[in-house]
Amino acid sequence: MRTVLICDDEPIIRMSLKKRLQELGFDEIMECGDGEAAVKTALARMPDMVMLDVAMPKLDGISAAREIRKKLKIPILLLTACYDQETVRKAKEAGVAALLTKPFRDQDLWPAIELAFAHASEVEELKEEVEDLKESIETRKVIERAKGVLMQRQALTEPEAFRKMQKLAMDKRKSMRQIAEAILLTE
Template identity: 45%
Template sequence: MKDRVMVVDDEPITRLDIKEMLEERGYNLVGEAKNGEEAIEKAKHLAPNLIIMDIKMPILDGVKASSIIKKQSDCAILLLTAYSDQELTIKAKKAGVTGYLVKPVKERELIPAVEIALSQRKKELELFRKIALLEEKIEHRKKIEKAKGILMKVEGYSEEEAYRKLQKKSMETHVSMVKIAEQVIGKVNK
């Protein structure tokens, strides 16, 4: 099964056309909405990977809805517009939109845009995952450095000796160095 997609447009015929094009390609259409406000609510519950959304809609337009959805979700958003201008491009970029298509939407334009948007989303998620791992490693390193500093101050070890002490304790107890560092820090903070 392909990615989860939601279609948002105030025109039922446009929603139906887009749904049919996507379903023919095997996409999982998880929902649809007729305005930006409804899109925000449904995006929370349906968790689509991609939202294809019109810009000009009643109640809340697609750009404002996109901005709110992007703060709550990691989905990609493709905007649909009847016009293409510089101001729209700037607003769309600020809202975190992945791309946009000019109406009327044709399958030969829609499917590549959908594929690219979903590919960009996957790359973005992978970058966020890598950033989180790096941040975790930095926090671990800070704890190890702090524990080394404590051992140097309290026990009079050199920096290398303090590191070796942490490393040896980790190997002997089969506990990660960061856990050993946390134990050393915890003893000082008591």
């Protein structure tokens, strides 16, 4: 089930967009008319995607996108009549996945949506990879420090200290990081 939130202060645009999105297979289409309502609705209902007009009352679309992206990692499409460099720059900084200029053609909508979903998925995968790499680096640092402690305490060579930690990990059925952290606690 695909869900989308449309936020535009012009009801006629929302109605037209809703009809087109239903044709594209969206099951639930939520609507609102200002940026503050967009943020509240998105955080409460958690749609799969949000489409925001740039120029809206109470909170502009880029600011609303920024607020939504702080909590939800979903694709956001901006609808705008103006596409100057500053708007594009701000949209990129806010984490917007795509920008459609009004009046947009029906044939532009589906590719923008598909690319936005693909882009959002790719970004999340890259973020997960970065987190995994950070964790690996942190684990290596802990293991290296523990190895140094063993080398100093027990006059072991680096390979001997590493093998000792490996054996402890296997014997105690713990990870190398857990063994390294235990060694560092006894320091």
